Amino acid sequence: MMLLKTICLPKNPSIVLLFSFLLLASCGGDSSDDLVEKTEDPTENPNETAAYTYTSHVKSIMTNNCVSCHSSTPINGASSSLVTYEDVKNYGTSIINRITRNEGEAGFMPKGGTKLPQNLIDQIIQWKEDEYPQ
Numbered sequence: 001m002m003l004l005k006t007i008c009l010p011k012n013p014s015i016v017l018l019f020s021f022l023l024l025a026s027c028g029g030d031s032s033d034d035l036v037e038k039t040e041d042p043t044e045n046p047n048e049t050a051a052y053t054y055t056s057h058v059k060s061i062m063t064n065n066c067v068s069c070h071s072s073t074p075i076n077g078a079s080s081s082l083v084t085y086e087d088v089k090n091y092g093t094s095i096i097n098r099i100t101r102n103e104g105e106a107g108f109m110p111k112g113g114t115k116l117p118q119n120l121i122d123q124i125i126q127w128k129e130d131e132y133p134q
Contacts, residue, residue: 052127054085054134061120062088065110066095076111089132096125 052058062070062082069075070082081087088095098109099116110116127133 051130051133052123054088054127054132057123058088058127059085061116061124065113065116065120069111078111085134092124092128092132096121096128099124 066082069078070080070087071078072081072083074081080091082091082095095109098107099121101108103115108115
């Protein structure tokens with residue numbers, strides 16, 4: 001024997017529409033941009049002459065994406081430490097070369113990871129072009 005349940009809908013269709021709208025409006029729209037650490041972009045305000053610095057921009061990129069292998073004592077086959085300003089400055093050209101390669105290409109970094117978001121790559125490139133401000 002099968003029992004059927006009946007669904008009671010409100011007699012006023014505007015309540016159903018309002019509930020449906022609220023349900024849809026509450027859905028989040030996360031994107032990959034939401035999953036990446038946001039760093040201040042000094043070029044957003046063209047009236048300011050700020051530059052990317054190691055302390056304010058590049059250090060967090062290195063810490064979040066490189067230091068797990070490129071620690072003060074490099075591990076997992078890493079050949080260099082990228083912990084200090086001097087470390088990162090000395091390897092700046094090499095870092096840019098590695099992070100701009102395509103995933104799967106020999107020497108691509110981060111090794112075994114996914115390509116850094118372009119905005120972070122651009123920050124490192126600009127930092128180098130600005131002669132590595134600390």
